[in-house]
Amino acid sequence: MSIQIISVFLLSILGLLLGAYQFKNRERTEVREDDALDHIKGMYILKVPYEKLVIAYFGLMALASLVDWILGGNPEKLNLTFFLVSACAFLIFLYKLGMSFIKSVDFKWPTLVYIFLNVGIATIVYYFMANPVLKMEAALEYLLTFHLLGMILGLGGTLILDILIFHFLRNFRINSSEAVIMHLISQMIILGLVLLMVTGVAIYLTDISGYNSNPRFLMKMTAVLVLSINGIFLNFYMMPKIEKLSLIKENLEEDQNLKRVAFAVGGVSMVSWLAAFSFAMVKDLTQFSYISMLIPYLALVLGAIGGGQFIKKKMEKEVIEESKK
Structure with a gap:
């Protein structure tokens, strides 16, 4: 042996x-x-x-x-x-x-x-x-399959999570059962991100020079980096306190930082997963330079953050108006 x-x-x-x-x-x-x-x-x-x-x-x-x-x-x-x-x-x-x-x-x-x-x-x-790289080249078809599975888990989980958070907030607060559902979906997204990162690195090693010169690939990696940072806020900061996410009148001024993060991470996650999917699948984007793709992507990320804060303010305003009736 x-x-x-x-x-x-x-x-x-x-x-x-x-x-x-x-x-x-x-x-x-x-x-x-x-x-x-x-x-x-x-x-x-x-x-x-x-x-x-x-x-x-x-x-x-x-x-x-x-x-x-x-x-x-x-x-x-x-x-x-x-x-x-x-x-x-x-x-x-x-x-x-x-x-x-x-x-x-x-x-x-x-x-x-x-x-x-x-x-x-x-x-x-x-x-x-x-020859580990040669082995990865030989298994490229399998690596791409699991890479796509990671994308499906991450993007699908994000879409579901974003839909649910607005559905759950229809009564202006997240209850205990809803918090558990969101936590489970966030873990599914993490597993998708893990698969995406590991298989992505393996695929990258099969043609380092080719991928380094591919602006579409570099933009995809930028989106994955943003997803990783966003995931830290989602799982390490927001999820343990998710039941404090309340917009009812008595709690309106409490945990404002948590609420700002909650309304920001959903939009950033959605934009970044869709961006990563687009940069991976739409080959025509290769004709654009890295900077020409980075600027609109960052604009969309900032727009998602700003849009989330706008929705937060709008919902808080609705609560105030309802309390005056």
């Missing part, structure tokens, strides 16, 4: 055992289905306990190592799958580690260990993988 397989297997077993230990000793307090903060505190991903996903990931990597050994070691597609899956897991671990620094959430130290174990696995696989 090669050093690579042994190393990946041992690191995976360590992660598996730590995940099992964390799951066994996790708080057994009942998580309220209608409380988004409970889902965040309980470290859930799409209502599945975080530790179960950790156990599944490291267990799968350990099993795949054994399959790798049985097949004779270093099968090309299996090694590439190892690396891409571990890259996705790294970003998800990083996301959960960030969520544990939220004021109302306890720090989960095992997540930091998972990150180190995962980085170890990814580094070992990449180091021992012969």
